[in-house]
Amino acid sequence: xxxxxxxxxxxxxxxxRIVYESGNEMAAYAAHQINYHIMGYFxxxxxxxxxxxxxxxxxxxxxxxxxxxxxxxxGSAGVCYGASTAGGRVFNATSANxxxxxxxxxxxxxxxxxxxxxNLVCRSVSGPLDIHGDHSDLYYALNTGWPILMCRDPQAVxxxxxMALKLAEDPEVRLPVLVASDGYFTSHQKRRVQTFAHRExxxxxxGEKPQGFPDTxxxxxxxxxxxxxxxxxxxxxxxxxxxxxxxxxxxxxxxRQEYADLTGRDYPILDLYRMDDAEVAVFLMNSASEIIKDxxxxxxxxxxxxxxxxxxxxxxxxxxxxxxxxxxxxxxxxGDRADSYGGHGGNMVNEIKAALFxxxxxxxxxxxxxxxxxxxxxxxxxxxxxxxxxxxxxxNGKVEVPFDYYGHTPGDPAKAPKRxxxxxxxxxxxxxxxxxxxxxxxxxxxxRIPPLRSLTKKPKRIAPGHGACPGxxxxxxxxxxxKGIEGDIVAIFHTGCAMVVTTGYPYSAHKATYIHNLFQNGxxxxxxxxxxxxxxxxxxxxxxxxxPDDFTFVMITGDGxxxxxxxxxxxxxxxxxxxxxxxxxxxxYMNTGxxxxxxxxxxxxxxxxxxxxxxxxxxxxxxxxxxxxxxTHIPYVFTGSEAFPQDLVKKAAKAQWYAxxxxxxxxxxxxxxxxxxxxxxxEGSNIVGAAVDSCFFPLYEVEHGVTTLTYxxxxxxxxIPLSGWLKTMGKTKHMTKPEYEESLKSFENEVExxxxxxxxxxxxxxx
Numbered sequence: 001x002x003x004x005x006x007x008x009x010x011x012x013x014x015x016x017r018i019v020y021e022s023g024n025e026m027a028a029y030a031a032h033q034i035n036y037h038i039m040g041y042f043x044x045x046x047x048x049x050x051x052x053x054x055x056x057x058x059x060x061x062x063x064x065x066x067x068x069x070x071x072x073x074x075g076s077a078g079v080c081y082g083a084s085t086a087g088g089r090v091f092n093a094t095s096a097n098x099x100x101x102x103x104x105x106x107x108x109x110x111x112x113x114x115x116x117x118x119n120l121v122c123r124s125v126s127g128p129l130d131i132h133g134d135h136s137d138l139y140y141a142l143n144t145g146w147p148i149l150m151c152r153d154p155q156a157v158x159x160x161x162x163m164a165l166k167l168a169e170d171p172e173v174r175l176p177v178l179v180a181s182d183g184y185f186t187s188h189q190k191r192r193v194q195t196f197a198h199r200e201x202x203x204x205x206x207g208e209k210p211q212g213f214p215d216t217x218x219x220x221x222x223x224x225x226x227x228x229x230x231x232x233x234x235x236x237x238x239x240x241x242x243x244x245x246x247x248x249x250x251x252x253x254x255x256r257q258e259y260a261d262l263t264g265r266d267y268p269i270l271d272l273y274r275m276d277d278a279e280v281a282v283f284l285m286n287s288a289s290e291i292i293k294d295x296x297x298x299x300x301x302x303x304x305x306x307x308x309x310x311x312x313x314x315x316x317x318x319x320x321x322x323x324x325x326x327x328x329x330x331x332x333x334x335g336d337r338a339d340s341y342g343g344h345g346g347n348m349v350n351e352i353k354a355a356l357f358x359x360x361x362x363x364x365x366x367x368x369x370x371x372x373x374x375x376x377x378x379x380x381x382x383x384x385x386x387x388x389x390x391x392x393x394x395x396n397g398k399v400e401v402p403f404d405y406y407g408h409t410p411g412d413p414a415k416a417p418k419r420x421x422x423x424x425x426x427x428x429x430x431x432x433x434x435x436x437x438x439x440x441x442x443x444x445x446x447x448r449i450p451p452l453r454s455l456t457k458k459p460k461r462i463a464p465g466h467g468a469c470p471g472x473x474x475x476x477x478x479x480x481x482x483k484g485i486e487g488d489i490v491a492i493f494h495t496g497c498a499m500v501v502t503t504g505y506p507y508s509a510h511k512a513t514y515i516h517n518l519f520q521n522g523x524x525x526x527x528x529x530x531x532x533x534x535x536x537x538x539x540x541x542x543x544x545x546x547x548p549d550d551f552t553f554v555m556i557t558g559d560g561x562x563x564x565x566x567x568x569x570x571x572x573x574x575x576x577x578x579x580x581x582x583x584x585x586x587x588x589y590m591n592t593g594x595x596x597x598x599x600x601x602x603x604x605x606x607x608x609x610x611x612x613x614x615x616x617x618x619x620x621x622x623x624x625x626x627x628x629x630x631x632t633h634i635p636y637v638f639t640g641s642e643a644f645p646q647d648l649v650k651k652a653a654k655a656q657w658y659a660x661x662x663x664x665x666x667x668x669x670x671x672x673x674x675x676x677x678x679x680x681x682x683e684g685s686n687i688v689g690a691a692v693d694s695c696f697f698p699l700y701e702v703e704h705g706v707t708t709l710t711y712x713x714x715x716x717x718x719x720i721p722l723s724g725w726l727k728t729m730g731k732t733k734h735m736t737k738p739e740y741e742e743s744l745k746s747f748e749n750e751v752e753x754x755x756x757x758x759x760x761x762x763x764x765x766x767x
Contacts, residue, residue, distance in 0.1 A: 041094075474497060
């Protein structure tokens with residue numbers, strides 16, 4: 001069907017164009033039209049695409065936003081805060097646990113009254129881990145002091161992002177603003193969206209940033225940001241912030257009317273659908289609020305006076321408007337897509353009850369239902385059921401069940417998950433084929449391993465049947481490392497590909513005890529496990545379990561995990577717990593779609609370091625985690641590769657001895673990611689081998705501070721040019737083109753510098 005442009009654009013006073021894009025794309029599109037100064041970001045699904053789209057536009061010169069990849073969400077929030085104090089316009093996007101990680105920074109941003117705009121692409125908060133959409137992260141935002149705008153579809157994402165900046169910078173508000181949309185629904189669905197055709201019209205609507213805001217770059221007016229305050233001053237500051245928050249309601253109402261006059265699209269504080277004479281109603285937010293409108297129409301056809309309410313703003317909470325809308329409604333079902341555990345309902349139902357009570361409504365019956373958690377789909381049938389709760393209450397004159405979950409299923413003991421994998425037997429794991437003995441004269445360990453074929457009889461610690469991509473090097477690398485480990489292990493996995501593809505509930509590919517905790521806190525978590533083991537052993541509490549003394553504790557990290565988790569890892573190293581941290585380095589945040597990490601080498605293409613006329617891949621050098629951890633003076637640090645199997649197995653055996661007898665061990669293995677390296681599935685081992693022969697990934701170990709090269713390609717006449725390795729992967733082929741010569745030269749110089757430093761350390765035990 002042809003599009004009626006006049007009808008689509010309504011009474012718009014500016015030229016508009018129609019695009020067909022997702023919510024994430026429209027958040028990025030609005031940001032690029034505004035042309036923010038700074039975006040500090042860290043990838044987390046489903047908000048990751050916002051930064052990806054902006055980076056792609058950046059490579060083509062479509063905007064001037066400086067995109068700063070942080071070392072974690074807490075860091076990204078700090079980047080944004082610092083940038084906002086320095087007088088410019090600031091943008092960010094995040095989701096779920098990423099938002100919770102930056103939560104400490106949120107009240108600081110609002111309490112010191114520095115405007116910015118952040119998109120919260122709403123997703124379930126773990127644990128257990130679920131990456132689909134609900135509002136459990138959004139509800140944590142309610143007390144941070146940020147006005148919150150709601151987006152039911154990609155069109156609203158675009159429009160709200162433009163209005164949000166104007167709201168944030170209004171002198172009567174001057175607060176950071178949150179724009180919330182539903183993850184994997186609004187964020188990824190493609191819809192027809194109307195946009196400003198010209199950037200100058202966006203700028204005219206938003207206007208210049210008002211004068212008089214604090215600015216740490218104003219040398220003529222030095223200021224103190226975030227001072228220590230005593231009680232009388234602090235309560236006054238909070239009062240002023242509260243006044244500003246309530247001002248935001250009136251200011252938003254004025255802004256949305258201006259926007260409606262300009263574009264023909266209106267977003268009143270409450271979206272009321274057929275509420276004029278409604279007797280029963282349902283309150284839902286964002287994407288579900290559109291579905292419920294069809295249900296309203298169907299009920300109206302049956303003679304039931306139904307209506308629906310959806311807020312376009314929930315902070316400040318529109319209490320008076322809701323009370324007014326419900327003054328003649330006999331019963332309402334409030335759907336919360338998150339629970340306020342122990343509060344007899346989610347946040348929205350309790351705020352609606354408070355609004356009714358405050359404004360004198362004692363008659364409307366309120367039913368609370370928590371629905372749609374973990375991205376559980378919401379259909380028209382579900383809407384009918386929510387209305388039925390209200391209809392029953394209206395007919396009975398009372399609410400039989402004031403609060404409950406909707407859509408959950410009762411447990412059936414007969415259907416409890418059965419063990420699929422039998423536990424590994426200790427005697428099968430303790431082969432005695434590998435021996436490790438200390439050499440008192442050298443202070444190092446002597447390791448004897450048998451021919452690798454004899455180790456193939458050892459059972460695999462991770463079962464086949466997991467969901468890794470073809471050619472993934474994670475599990476071939478991990479299993480080779482585990483061949484050198486004798487006896488039982490307890491493993492903790494950071495969030496990443498290795499974790500996600502092996503633990504789809506109710507099944508697990510792990511044959512040994514496995515733990516998952518937050519990305520940044522794996523090392524601290526395993527530290528607690530290790531110390532509890534030894535303390536319970538000391539107290540004799542584990543004697544009946546007959547646990548071996550050579551239990552080995554291993555933390556597996558990867559997919560950029562040693563960016564966001566570096567601090568706790570260094571803390572664990574300084575405390576010298578008896579454990580192993582093993583990093584599988586695939587040179588990016590592969591689990592979230594191949595964004596750059598600090599382990600991504602310079603010039604390499606990722607989804608947030610794209611290649612184009614204005615940018616040639618990542619613009620800074622990779623992090624050397626092995627050297628960082630060696631600087632903590634732990635007993636043993638090593639690097640390894642499946643392309644050199646005997647070397648890796650020997651180092652695994654050493655790692656176990658040190659972790660059982662002396663303290664912390666850190667190991668790093670380079671593994672292939674064919675999907676994101678753009679390489680052939682079967683070439684993984686050859687590619688990581690070439691990385692070693694090019695001296696990009698040297699094989700060495702650091703025992704008690706003494707560095708030893710365990711393989712020197714120069715001595716064996718096997719060294720290859722760095723470009724020889726780069727040509728094996730699609731993500732780096734551009735680097736050999738003339739236009740990227742400067743980047744390649746910088747990369748080559750840095751690799752050679754680090755290689756020469758290692759050789760010097762190898763030759764001198766005091767370096």
